[in-house]
Amino acid sequence: MRIAMGGISHETNTFCSGKTGLDGFQEREWAEGQEIIEKNRGVRSYQGGIIDACDRLGFELVPTFYASATPSAIIARDAFDEMENRLLTRLEEAGEVDGVVLTLHGAGVTEGIDDIESHTIKRVRDHYGPEMPIVVTLDLHGNIFQDSLDNADALFGVNLYPHTDSYDRGVEAVEMLPKIASGEVKPAMHLTHLPMMLPSTTTDLSPAKDINEICWEWEKQDDVIDCTFFHGFAPADIPRVGVSVLAMTNNDPEKAKKISEDVASTIWDRREEFRPEINPPDTVFRMAMEDDGRPVVINEKADNPGGGGPGDGTHLLRAMIEANLQDACFGFIHDPETVVQAHDAGVGVTINVRLGGKKEPLHGEPIESGAYVKSLTDGRFIQQSPMGRGRRVDLGRMARLVINGIDVIVSTIRTQTLDDEVFRLHGIDVTRYKFVAIKSSNHFRAGFAPIAHRIIRADTPGLVSADLSTFNYKRLERPIWPLDDGVSWP
Ligand SMILES: [Zn+2]
Numbered sequence: 001m002r003i004a005m006g007g008i009s010h011e012t013n014t015f016c017s018g019k020t021g022l023d024g025f026q027e028r029e030w031a032e033g034q035e036i037i038e039k040n041r042g043v044r045s046y047q048g049g050i051i052d053a054c055d056r057l058g059f060e061l062v063p064t065f066y067a068s069a070t071p072s073a074i075i076a077r078d079a080f081d082e083m084e085n086r087l088l089t090r091l092e093e094a095g096e097v098d099g100v101v102l103t104l105h106g107a108g109v110t111e112g113i114d115d116i117e118s119h120t121i122k123r124v125r126d127h128y129g130p131e132m133p134i135v136v137t138l139d140l141h142g143n144i145f146q147d148s149l150d151n152a153d154a155l156f157g158v159n160l161y162p163h164t165d166s167y168d169r170g171v172e173a174v175e176m177l178p179k180i181a182s183g184e185v186k187p188a189m190h191l192t193h194l195p196m197m198l199p200s201t202t203t204d205l206s207p208a209k210d211i212n213e214i215c216w217e218w219e220k221q222d223d224v225i226d227c228t229f230f231h232g233f234a235p236a237d238i239p240r241v242g243v244s245v246l247a248m249t250n251n252d253p254e255k256a257k258k259i260s261e262d263v264a265s266t267i268w269d270r271r272e273e274f275r276p277e278i279n280p281p282d283t284v285f286r287m288a289m290e291d292d293g294r295p296v297v298i299n300e301k302a303d304n305p306g307g308g309g310p311g312d313g314t315h316l317l318r319a320m321i322e323a324n325l326q327d328a329c330f331g332f333i334h335d336p337e338t339v340v341q342a343h344d345a346g347v348g349v350t351i352n353v354r355l356g357g358k359k360e361p362l363h364g365e366p367i368e369s370g371a372y373v374k375s376l377t378d379g380r381f382i383q384q385s386p387m388g389r390g391r392r393v394d395l396g397r398m399a400r401l402v403i404n405g406i407d408v409i410v411s412t413i414r415t416q417t418l419d420d421e422v423f424r425l426h427g428i429d430v431t432r433y434k435f436v437a438i439k440s441s442n443h444f445r446a447g448f449a450p451i452a453h454r455i456i457r458a459d460t461p462g463l464v465s466a467d468l469s470t471f472n473y474k475r476l477e478r479p480i481w482p483l484d485d486g487v488s489w490p
Pocket of ligand 1: 163
């Protein structure tokens with residue numbers, strides 16, 4: 001078989017100020033043709049899985065266009081149109097193929113389109129016509145709509161958060177194509193939406209872990225292809241946001257409906273278990289100090305760049321400085337200006353910084369302080385987390401500063417921390433520290449859970465807050481749990 005692959009992936013936080021342009025994608029991931037294969041071969045990513053599966057099955061893979069940006073503000077319409085047209089043009093240039101795999105997200109929003117994935121899938125469907133097998137991989141944070149089901153043959157969402165199974169979904173997508181093409185499988189999908197939003201919730205722990213187990217139990221049946229619990233992406237002010245369950249059977253729509261409704265009703269019945277406990281930094285420091293072990297990893301979820309946080313928020317770092325924490329490191333905060341200042345000064349020099357707090361007022365004021373330049377790097381390393389292992393990471397020039405005794409790493413590029421490689425790069429062994437602070441919601445767990453004595457989330461104000469009542473929704477369909485009382489379903 002000859003398989004075309006491509007996609008556009010973005011998790012849009014509509015509460016972020018500004019717009020995401022092409023530069024946001026070019027900075028993170030932008031590849032055309034063979035470059036997609038060169039960047040992803042051997043990587044634990046969707047594309048890595050697609051490449052390996054095609055190799056194993058003897059399929060010819062035709063890479064087209066793939067772009068992905070770190071989660072951020074609404075995509076500028078001209079940027080989206082440019083990327084979507086590029087994808088379509090590349091698919092057209094690919095000539096005759098026997099199947100298409102798209103790697104999309106599910107929570108992409110551009111001006112005038114609340115669901116870019118449905119839009120792209122429809123354009124690809126219109127291009128190839130009804131007979132072409134089209135399979136799509138999605139993120140579990142997708143706010144999934146019926147239109148996507150109508151124009152794709154099969155959708156495969158990651159089941160795990162941290163997303164350590166994106167590679168497996170890529171493999172699964174490729175394996176499905178010949179079965180659809182030969183008629184061996186006729187996927188029947190059913191999607192059930194719940195009037196419910198989740199703050200980001202790891203599947204490492206209950207209750208999300210239990211829901212996955214229920215899905216996997218269904219998948220053991222021969223005619224059940226897939227069952228995915230989509231968490232949705234809450235910081236998106238579009239009408240339909242939230243949890244959905246997608247079930248897929250072989251040619252049994254009634255059974256797909258039954259599975260998806262059955263799993264959805266379990267989630268609904270257990271919804272109160274998803275309500276997060278909110279703890280400010282001082283409470284978290286006390287909890288950590290009462291605990292003998294180390295390191296205690298403290299994650300500032302509200303400024304997770306992986307959910308649209310600016311990555312330069314100062315609430316947690318300021319609280320650490322004010323609490324006079326020692327034996328503490330912070331990795332990392334996004335501030336290109338401070339990186340330049342540190343590199344210009346050189347190692348061993350004390351500089352006066354205005355660190356972070358420059359992008360979104362909600363995330364706090366800059367920290368004005370003397371800072372000792374401890375080390376300087378190029379920001380390059382190979383990701384070791386089970387999520388995306390093998391990926392070449394380039395965070396631009398970086399600096400390790402010491403502020404009030406705390407080791408603080410500063411980056412040029414905005415992204416979340418996934419493993420301790422960035423600390424190692426700067427000469428920090430996190431297992432020697434009591435407090436290890438990072439900006440991430442849950443993806444860091446894949447890299448840090450094996451070495452952390454304990455993980456505690458510190459809640460600060462921010463664009464990726466776990467407290468959904470802090471978002472000023474205007475377009476969202478109400479009522480919805482947990483914002484409103486007395487929400488009923490079905
Ligand atoms: Zn996700």
